[in-house]
Amino acid sequence: MRPFLELDGIRKSFGPVVALDHVTLRIEKGEILCILGPSGCGKTTLLRLIAGIESPDAGHVRIEGAEASEVPVHLRQIGMVFQDFALFPHLAVWENIAFGLERMRFPRAEIRQRVRSLLSLMQMESLWDRRIDQLSGGQKQRVALARSLAPQPRLLLLDEPLGALDRQLRERLMVDTADILRRIGMTALYVTHDHLEAFAVSDRIAVMQNGCIAQVGTPEEVYQRPASIEIARFFGFENFVPAKRVADHVLQTDLGTLKCAAGADAAQDDETTILIRPDSAVWICDETRFDEAPNRISGTIVRRRFLGAQIHIVIRFAPEALLSFLLPSHPAPPPVGAPIVLSLNPAGIVAGIKSA
The missing domain is CATH 2.40.50.100 (RNA polymerase II/Efflux pump adaptor protein, barrel-sandwich hybrid domain)
Structure with missing residues (x-):
C-alpha cells in the first residue's frame, strides 16, 4: 500500500541558495508529521512545494500515488494555515470561518454546525460577529486555524500555526488541534521550530537542517537518541x-x-x-x-x-x-x-x- 504523501528527491534553489537538497519523505494517511527545525532550514519552502505555490527544480511530489504537478492547485484539496493569518479584514469572524464552506456550496445547516463547533473549540463564541481588525493577534491566529479546518481538506499544512500566541494558550491549542486532526483522521504536516510543540502534536517528527532531512522518528526516538550532536544541541542538550x-x-x-x-x-x-x-x-x-x-x-x-x-x-x-x-x-x-x-x-x- 502506497503512502498518502510521497516526496522523492525534492530539490529547490533560489539563485545560488539551495533551500531543499534531495528531500525524501513518506507520510501515511491520517498521520500528523511535524517538520521541525531552525529558521531558514527549508521548512516553509517544503510546504509551499506540496501546496503548489512553488515548483521543485527536481524530484516528485505524489499525493495518493498521483503526481501533484498534474493536479491544479485549487483541486489538490489541501488546506494551509499561514504565519501571516491571510484573513479577510472586511469579514467578521463567522464569515471568515465559513468562507471556504460557502465557496464549496456546503448546506447552510452544516456550515452553521461546523462554524459553531470551531468557535467553541477556539473559545471564541462571544466574538462570532467581530471584525478581524477588532481582534488581537492571538484571536486572529485562532480564526485562521478554524477556517482551514472547516472544509476538512484531505491534507492540512500548518506553518507555525501557533507562533503568535502566548505560551499558555499555545499549550492548550496544540493539544486541541492534534485531538481534532486525529478525531477526523486528517493527514497533516505541521511546521514548527519549537521541539516541545512538535513532541506534543506529532505522531512522527522529521528534523530538518540546512535543507535536508537529518532524522525521522517518533517524538520519543528523536528525543531519546538524536542522530547527531547538532540535533542534540537543537533540543537544548549540552552534556x-x-x-x-x-x-x-x-x-x-x-x-x-x-x-x-x-x-x-x-x-x-x-x-x-x-x-x-x-x-x-x-x-x-x-x-x-x-x-x-x-x-x-x-x-x-x-x-x-x-x-x-x-x-x-x-x-x-x-x-x-x-x-x-x-x-x-x-x-x-x-x-x-x-x-x-x-x-x-x-x-x-x-x-x-x-x-x-
Missing part, C-alpha cells in the same frame, strides 16, 4: 563527554565508569562521544543509598536556577568539565558552592553520538 567503550554497555570516561542503555553498536574500545541528557540525574541525598545507586558522579555546584517544579544546576566535575542537569525542586538540591553526588540513569546516557 557531551568523550568516552571509550570497554565492555557491552560500559564506558570509561573522565567522570568514571558509566553504564549506558543506548549505543551498544559501537565496537569495543572505540573512542566515542556520549550524550548525558539533563533529565537523567537523581540527587543522592541519602548516604545509605550511595552503594546501590548506578553511575555515581561527584562534583561542585557552580550555578543554580529555580524553574518552579525543577531546578537547573551546573556542576563542575573537573577544572574544564561542566555539566548541566534538571533536578526536582523538592527536595531542593544544595546551594552554589556545595558538593553534590548524582546518580545517572543508564537510559539517559546515549553513546556513539556523532557530528553530522
Whole structure:
C-alpha cells in the first residue's frame, strides 16, 4: 500500500541558495508529521512545494500515488494555515470561518454546525460577529486555524500555526488541534521550530537542517537518541563527554565508569562521544543509598536556577568539565558552592553520538 504523501528527491534553489537538497519523505494517511527545525532550514519552502505555490527544480511530489504537478492547485484539496493569518479584514469572524464552506456550496445547516463547533473549540463564541481588525493577534491566529479546518481538506499544512500566541494558550491549542486532526483522521504536516510543540502534536517528527532531512522518528526516538550532536544541541542538550567503550554497555570516561542503555553498536574500545541528557540525574541525598545507586558522579555546584517544579544546576566535575542537569525542586538540591553526588540513569546516557 502506497503512502498518502510521497516526496522523492525534492530539490529547490533560489539563485545560488539551495533551500531543499534531495528531500525524501513518506507520510501515511491520517498521520500528523511535524517538520521541525531552525529558521531558514527549508521548512516553509517544503510546504509551499506540496501546496503548489512553488515548483521543485527536481524530484516528485505524489499525493495518493498521483503526481501533484498534474493536479491544479485549487483541486489538490489541501488546506494551509499561514504565519501571516491571510484573513479577510472586511469579514467578521463567522464569515471568515465559513468562507471556504460557502465557496464549496456546503448546506447552510452544516456550515452553521461546523462554524459553531470551531468557535467553541477556539473559545471564541462571544466574538462570532467581530471584525478581524477588532481582534488581537492571538484571536486572529485562532480564526485562521478554524477556517482551514472547516472544509476538512484531505491534507492540512500548518506553518507555525501557533507562533503568535502566548505560551499558555499555545499549550492548550496544540493539544486541541492534534485531538481534532486525529478525531477526523486528517493527514497533516505541521511546521514548527519549537521541539516541545512538535513532541506534543506529532505522531512522527522529521528534523530538518540546512535543507535536508537529518532524522525521522517518533517524538520519543528523536528525543531519546538524536542522530547527531547538532540535533542534540537543537533540543537544548549540552552534556557531551568523550568516552571509550570497554565492555557491552560500559564506558570509561573522565567522570568514571558509566553504564549506558543506548549505543551498544559501537565496537569495543572505540573512542566515542556520549550524550548525558539533563533529565537523567537523581540527587543522592541519602548516604545509605550511595552503594546501590548506578553511575555515581561527584562534583561542585557552580550555578543554580529555580524553574518552579525543577531546578537547573551546573556542576563542575573537573577544572574544564561542566555539566548541566534538571533536578526536582523538592527536595531542593544544595546551594552554589556545595558538593553534590548524582546518580545517572543508564537510559539517559546515549553513546556513539556523532557530528553530522
